[in-house]
Amino acid sequence: xxxxxxxxxxxxxxxxxxxxKGSPQSPQCGFSAKATQMLGACGAKYxxxxxxxxxxxxxxxxxxxxxxxxxxxxxxxxLVGGCDIMTELFQKGELQKLIAKAMG
Amino acid sequence: xxEPEDIKQMIxxxxxxxxxxxTGDGHHFEAEVIASEFAGKSMLQRHQIVYRTLGSxxxxxxxxxxxxxxxxxx
Numbered sequence: 546x547x548x549x550x551x552x553x554x555x556x557x558x559x560x561x562x563x564x565x566k567g568s569p570q571s572p573q574c575g576f577s578a579k580a581t582q583m584l585g586a587c588g589a590k591y592x593x594x595x596x597x598x599x600x601x602x603x604x605x606x607x608x609x610x611x612x613x614x615x616x617x618x619x620x621x622x623x624l625v626g627g628c629d630i631m632t633e634l635f636q637k638g639e640l641q642k643l644i645a646k647a648m649g
Numbered sequence: 650x651x652e653p654e655d656i657k658q659m660i661x662x663x664x665x666x667x668x669x670x671x672t673g674d675g676h677h678f679e680a681e682v683i684a685s686e687f688a689g690k691s692m693l694q695r696h697q698i699v700y701r702t703l704g705s706x707x708x709x710x711x712x713x714x715x716x717x718x719x720x721x722x723x
Contacts, residue, residue: 576713613700613708626693629715633692 548605555602556622560647561591564606565616568595576628580616583635587644620647650675651710656703663702676712681719688720 546554556562561584567573569581573595584591596603596615607613610624618625620643625631634640653671656678660669667684680699687695695718700707707714 607708611697611700614713615708624693626696628713630692630696 548601549609552602552605552609553622555592555594556619559592560621560649561589561644562619562622563591563593563616564596564602564619565593566595566597569593573597574615576614577616580618580628580631583631583640584618584644586635587641589644590648620644651678651706653678656680656706656711656714659704659706660699660702664698673714678711678714679717680714681717683719683721685721687718690720692718 563580563584565572565574565577565580567577569585572578572581581593594602596606603615606617610617612624612627614627616628618627618631625634625643631640634643652675653673656673657669657671657680660671660680660682661667664682664684664686667682667686670681672679682699684698686698690698696716699716699718703711703714
């Protein structure tokens, strides 16, 4: 299974997926930490993947989503954005709605 | 190490006529971009347009770039 197939499988395995540096318990970058805090505040149940421990996925994602940085949040397999966009959505109360809708 | 001026020029090169303001500390940068290309585009698409002007720099020399994007008149 090549990297693009592995990414597709990960993204179809969970409604909410966060690719980040480190893990929610020990984030390795301030922006990844902030993303997990926002998801926690929204009460999101999500799958997280540490791209620091999987360079193939890290590189593959840049091509898959045409998004060069991390974290990357996906809802129902769709890229929502990075920490910047998550923050703007969170401040407008829209991230909460998107998360609730994705969790169904 | 990247300077805000370098990033400003790259964005302006990629988005001719855009109004670009960049600040930053060498690793983390903030940019305000006003460009007609953003009209009718989502926040995600706008950020992708800006990232495309920075090519391989994004995620490498530029660890993080937080963006505020607007179309003229917004």
